[in-house]
Amino acid sequence: MERAPGVVEKVAALLRALSTAESGTTTTALAAATGQPRATTHRLLESLAAEGLADRDPSTGRWFLGPETYVLGVAAAARYDLTNEARASVHRLARETGESAFFSVRRGDEVVVLLREDGDFPIRSYVLYESARFPLAVVSGGLAILAHLTERDVDAYFARADLVADWGPAHAEPLVRERLAATRRTGWSLNPGHVVEGSWGMAAAVFDASGRPEWALTLTGVEQRFRPDRQPLLGRLLLEEAHRLSRLA
CATH class of the missing domain: 3.30.450.40 (GAF domain)
Incomplete structure (x- = not known):
């Protein structure tokens, strides 16, 4: 029996999906891309935004990677x-x-x-x-x-x-x-x-x-x-x- 994805797997899937959306994307599209319910997707995105890992354009409602992902990427770059x-x-x-x-x-x-x-x-x-x-x-x-x-x-x-x-x-x-x-x-x-x-x-x-x-x-x-x-x-x-x-x- 396959194990249901945990929170970490769900968050990782969202971040990967966001990384491919250069022009931003919607909550509905992210839910479809990650196979998660829209309500779950919205809740996780709001939590990611609070930590700076996701960012939402107030004029379009589209989601992007947040500024904290850049900071983390720079920190990891020296090794990888x-x-x-x-x-x-x-x-x-x-x-x-x-x-x-x-x-x-x-x-x-x-x-x-x-x-x-x-x-x-x-x-x-x-x-x-x-x-x-x-x-x-x-x-x-x-x-x-x-x-x-x-x-x-x-x-x-x-x-x-x-x-x-x-x-x-x-x-x-x-x-x-x-x-x-x-x-x-x-x-x-x-x-x-x-x-x-x-x-x-x-x-x-x-x-x-x-x-x-x-x-x-x-x-x-x-x-x-x-x-x-x-x-x-x-x-x-x-x-x-x-x-x-x-x-x-």
Whole structure:
């Protein structure tokens, strides 16, 4: 029997939902996004607002992350954040390939985009954007991270995840496991348009000091820019930058 989510889980779900709402969001939308009753959602939001963790625009009634989340983020950055170091890697990848480059971080069973820089190729993919969240097994950055977790962690992830219901048959466990195996062979992951048709992505994992994959560097673009003869070059550039960042972690 599954355990009902406690207050901490409910609050965490609300904060994650707020983090993806750049233009703010409503109580009703947050309730739907987190699977909680509207009355419960409203009560928790009011409590978060009292602590500075959520903020409500008085003119629109829309909710945002509160100022205290910024303070907490700054305090945690010294231990967990490679963002400043990653900016140079993202810039080089965008400049050298012409594609859109990204830096993402693992948060539980999800990957969250922290940085984006577009290259000079005029046609771009907009599947990824700063603050976007995806399950680990869906986008190429998440695949790169998941592929380098322990087998026990991977098995536990699939036991929790219901990817087909939300993302379609291309995300059935046997197919994802094939992509994970390919990632381990090459070192970089490939997403051939499984999120949005024609939008491809490649990524490489970045490891912390203990050897855990906690971040990823990603390149995305249109299908013709990721043809098989170009993939080794893109993969090499991703791995070079990923290794550089891993040494700094």
